[in-house]
Amino acid sequence: MGGETLSFLDLLGRKKRGKSRDWTQAQAFWCILQSTAMCDGHLSPEESSQTNTILHSSRLFSEMTAEDLSDLHDEVISRINSSKDALEDACGALSPSLRLTAFVHAFDLLLSDMEFDKTEDAFLQKLSGLLNVSQENAAAVAAVMRWKHPPIEDVDAKD
Template identity: 25%
Template structure:
């Protein structure tokens, strides 16, 4: 499907507005503990690889977007970046964005205090209902269980 998406859109570069907005909470979560580790980047690339939002973009574009968001976070701060992202997403895509962030937070198997704070603030800025927040946390925790669980 992604192979022909550029033909339908006229062959130009795909619009990355929504993809960037969906990525922003995940990138904020990655950076919340003060560093971006390899497990988080691998997890983000895996999640994007199976998402129809990112299929037409390819991994190089996703990597570029991640770097742009990291730069924005350092220049403008997390509140502005997440508020801007939330403004570009429908309620359904806000849920998707939070799912991505939760998956990234669980990539290393540990939710540290910085990640918890980032997730809580992100959920608030994305205006997620508490029951939706709880469902996402529960499902992602189930998905990230080790084989020894």
């Protein structure tokens, strides 16, 4: 093997990077959603509504009280504001079984305000890399999003 040490943590996708192990799954997932919503510098009413829908419908957060959710939000925002690596750390901490789910929610969130610009595209590309989303899975998610969020001109078109 050329002197390299085999790591089963790496093979299973369970090796944590840096401060990643300090994140709970709920914190990591919420950080990804909050970073997504704010990637273009502002939070639209649609994005705020969509994050709340995810928060209240996801099994990851279902056992949390209103106070727990408030504490979670405050902790995640504090981490985002105090570390430029918060998103990377959160993605590294997120279980491989939740990574595609997080990517789907992030993509959906970016389209919720019916706008998608170069900043959001760049963010989504970065996020797909941080979450190790394959090109095949990213393309499949994009296809579903085209159906879920058709362009306005398609919606308004008369046949």
